[in-house]
Amino acid sequence: MTTQLRNIGALIAVMGASTNAAATAGGTGDATAVTGTIIDLMENGHPLSGVLAIPYTATLAAGATLSIGYTVQSGNADDLGDATTLVTGASAVVATGPAGGGTVSGTLEVDLPLAGAGRYVRANFTPNLSASGTDTAALSSVMVLGGFDRLPQ
Incomplete structure (x- = not known):
């Protein structure tokens, strides 16, 4: 147990x-959905929870803003043809x-509650x-996936 408390990497998968x-205001990528990669939860130790992290760097004029909207989908078809919204x-x-x-x-x-998710997830x-x-x-x-029924390999 001591090893687990000191080694977070043994308890998560990224x-x-x-x-x-990339997005340019009023141009390419601005207000355009980015379709995420489909992740197979079964191949990743059946995590019960996770975190979607969207790091960004923006060059903004004074008072101008960057906003982000997101949807995390889940399903059992490997192409997410049966996708439902998880978050x-x-x-x-x-x-x-x-x-x-x-x-x-x-x-x-x-935060991503994955206990009831299908086999596959994707974040857009x-x-x-x-x-x-x-x-x-x-x-x-x-x-970042965690809460596995077995530790990541």
């Missing part, structure tokens, strides 16, 4: 949940440009920049 995404969040402001503008970084974290997210033309954002996503 999975890439999407490719890297969803309306677009909410996660970053605001400082006085004079500048770069802001952070991570949106969402949508970045939305409030300014037009100059603001940019770089985002990605990972799922």
Whole structure:
């Protein structure tokens, strides 16, 4: 038990949940959904819970914002053709440009109850920049899985 208390890596699995995404205000990637990678929970120790983490870095004008909305889907078909919504969040402001503008970084974290989830999950997210033309954002996503019926390998 002492080893487990000192080694969090033995108790979790971190999975890439999407490719890297970029958005330019009023242009490419802005207000455009990013479809995540399908993750097989059965191949990952049947986790009972997790966290969706969406790290971002945004260059924002003073007072301009970056908002992120998300949907985590679950199903038993390997292509998620039977997907149902497990968790969803309306677009909410996660970053605001400082006085004079500048770069802001952070991570949106969402708790994931996976006990009743299907075999497969996928996280989709949508970045939305409030300014037009100059603001940019770089985002990605990972799922941190835990609460396994057996430890990750």
